[in-house]
Amino acid sequence: MISSSSTVQQDLVTDTWVKAPWEEFIALADNPAYENGRFYYDRGYMRIETMPIGSSHGQDNSIMSKVVSLYAAVRNIRIKELVNTSFRKSGAGECQPDSAFYIGSEFVFPPRSNAPIDLNEFEPPTLVVEIAATTLNDDLGRKRLLYERLGMSEYWVVDVETGDAIAFSISDGRSGEIQESLVLPGLTLSLVEEALQRSQSEDDGAITRWLLQSFS
Template sequence: MSEIQTKLPTDTWVVATWDEYIQAVESPAYEKAKCYYHNGQMRVEMPPVGNDHASDHTVVLFAVNLFASIKGIALNGKDNCTYRKIGFQEVQPDVSYYIGENADVIPYGTSIINLDIYPPPVLVIEVANTSLADDQGEKRLMYEDLGVQEYWIVDVRNVQVMAFAVENLGSRRITESQVLPELAISLLNDALRRTRQMNQGQVGAWLLSQFQG
């Protein structure tokens, strides 16, 4: 186990037992890492996160919260929250949301969200700058298994959001959110493109006009 802890490659999937995974992620060396476990493999993603990733993360989170507030949709978001199904799976998406009747299901005081007790989030978002292939591949399968209802990938380099509806252990591309009705994915893409020419305050004002229109 010491070899896994000291020589663990990052940003790739490594075969490991659940116990090995827990020992590794509880190591001080990975205190600030994002960690995943799925199908007997673990993945550790180490900081730092660059400007482009962090900026698009902020814009998409703001857009979802603003849309829900204007449309009166019950919603609670989690930033880099950890979800654990003991012995089987652990995920730490960039952004996740409980929406509608499940909006308030996670009480304050909860640390790692135990999926043997609580339902999975409704919407999960991964921001992909250098990790696009994995977000489209293994992580997509991981969230299908987890049972989320919708999965978005923010493709930083191509300035777009790819949205998937998840059902029956599969997923398909969608152009409008099903968990945030009437939210067109093309509008999010427009917002991201605008951030390349204007500041986030200006983009936020534009989103407000679109959502209220």
């Protein structure tokens, strides 16, 4: 629990879903006092994550970035990555995934700004990734429903404890588990998991060389 500033005169419960009106959530999300928190909002409930992020989370997040970006580069797929970026649909929902990717020939990339990306003005990212160190149940549950409602096309969750990568394709507001990406055709989750496993004993250069060889 962290203390509130003068903007919101109450104690703030973090790292769990709490019932709150949109206006209260926005007051917190836009408050500089909480700039290190990660903010989520879904159907009248907010979640503000303040737990420290360890090396397992950081390493797996780095590997996921390499896998997706290198695959797109080798296969000549247009892509743009954003890390820890907020996406906001006013009055409805907000998320801040570990990484997000716009993928494909048609996307219009939002301009540079320090404000959350407005999903009423821009398309949602094609692929979002959450690295689950202490939040696995929530990432597979409520956040999955949030990403369905916000209109992402694909959602991946990495379990840092087991090295599992779980992927869902999202269509018409519903999601289903997949073993091969639909937005990055030909990229299998088994290869993603092998990259995560290799990273536990190999340096980034070795992983990059192996990925390039695998993708070529």
